[in-house]
Amino acid sequence: MTASPTGRIVPDRLASPTSRALKSWESLLALVAIAIFIANSFASPYFLDPWNLSDATFNFTEKAMIALAMALLIISGEIDLSVASIVALASTAMGLMMQAGFGTPAIVLTGLGTGLICGAFNGLLVTRLGLPSIVVTIGTMSLFRGISYIVLGDTAFTGYPASFGWFGQGYVVWVITVELAIFALLAVIYGIVLHKTNFGRGVYAAGNNPTAAMFSGVRVGRVKFILFLLTGLMSGLASVCLTSRLGSTRPSIGAGMELEVVTVVVLGGVSILGGSGSIPGVVIAALVMGLVTFGLGLLNVPGIVMSIVIGVLLIGVIALPRIWQKARAWKK
């Protein structure tokens, strides 16, 4: 959104692949993650317990699922701020199905389907009518959660079937939770889709230069529509996991989640202006966020103070390299 008149500087020769990999955003993030891990294990004696660490994954798995799709969407040059509201609406729809007496499979399908419909709604408004995604999704953010409030008011849905609890409370093997397993599987799939397929190259192309992408045969509108669908679907999936974990639905469920999802994506090195970023970066960023919030939680730091840390992280990780660059340019 900011306009910078200067173009990108293209160096004459690229550094060697190894040195680029070492200096990359992902390795910097990985170092941060390791540092936080070590700091945490010194700060609290309870941190290194495997069951504790397993609990810690709940801090980020649901957000990270959405962040995977959001990363692709932001790379393609759009954004979806309505994800947390989709979570609320999908959860409300699942609650209605549960009250109507349907079993777990139907409830889960309803959650995923609601997510898809919401994503399609956003996608149609953005790609068919050519509206700016930030405004559209600020609107649907109110609309989707507003519908949950109309349905639920100040009441809540409780009493989900026991088998539904598997998604948010179950374990695959030992300490590996179902949510973590789903996330790991999705991370691999998204990594392959973004980095190894034509579709993935199309996502980058759409974000870097939609006009050039169009003339290169990339159907930009369709790519973006699919990404909105995926973001909706992931929000629906996150809603299934979150609702299953909490065992209840309130209209305020997942409030403020969109902020954390965008923070994870930006922290993961995805340019908010589109065109660059990687899935490994997003995955490590999700780990960093999870470790930070869990570590602070073990130290009895209240949630709202953690949000300061997240805010500082968000601005800091973007500001510091720029300050460093400026300082280097100034020295020369």
Add this chain to the structure above:
Amino acid sequence: MISRESILSAAIIALLALIATRFAGFVAPGNLAAVFTDTAPLIILALGQMVVILTRCIDLSVAANLALTGMVCAMLNTAMPGLPVALTLALAIGMGAGLGAINGLLVWKLAIPSIVVTLGTMTIFRGSIFLLSGGEWVNAFEMSASFTGFPRTVILGLPVLGWIAIVIIAGLALMLSRSTQGRAFFAVGGNPHAAVYAGIDVGRTQFLAFTLSGALAGLTGYLWVARYAVAYTDIAGGFELDVVAACVIGGISIAGGIGSVGGAVLGALFLGVIKNALPVVGISPFWQMAISGAAIIVAVAANSRAGRSKGRIILKQAEVRQ
């Protein structure tokens, strides 16, 4: 081509007429003044937001800025009940401007996208309120009478809060249409490259927009806390969305460079009338969120249609959508 302002005015009048059929007392002058005063904070913040959006940025930290400044004013009043209202006002505006300037500096000097900066400062400001207050509330009995009385003093049938909104509307309308700086806000958003060649510093103009938006948020922070006579961590939570909604409904283009004071004010009034009318006509207030969401979507769809038929947006779209 019918202007956006006249369409909105007609919509608001139609809305009022509809409400009047259910409850005639709603359109009595006294009640309309009350609705206007109730909407005043939204109007003031929407005007600040409009200037930021004109320069192709967005300020999501306004509500958190409002809450932080309001809390500081309330705590200061508790510590020093004798502090004159004029000083509190100056402090609120100064502190708000300072917080806005932080956003502005990050956008100007480090060229970080405004949405990232203000998402970050939004959570930082909110968290700071908790750190400052320790999660405690500042209640009415802890505030001095002059502190809480100021925005509620009625002059010529309208509380001071309403008059402040009117003064700001007039001042901004004059500044945006008659001063060099005011035109610069439009130029920067309309075409940043042309603005640079016209000798306008794009980053500095954006910085000034954020500072102005922050100053207005700070001022509203004091007025809000004094009017409701309570300050706590979550006041005005989510209010930034209403502010952006008012701007979008008022026809301010999120792509920058297009907008008017009248549009922002009418957009805010539209939301204000709905909010005040829902309980009167017997609709659950839980409907409000969905209605304002739907209004945003309808408004932005209408904006893009209006802009397309005028033709002037074509070049800009090519540029913005790259």
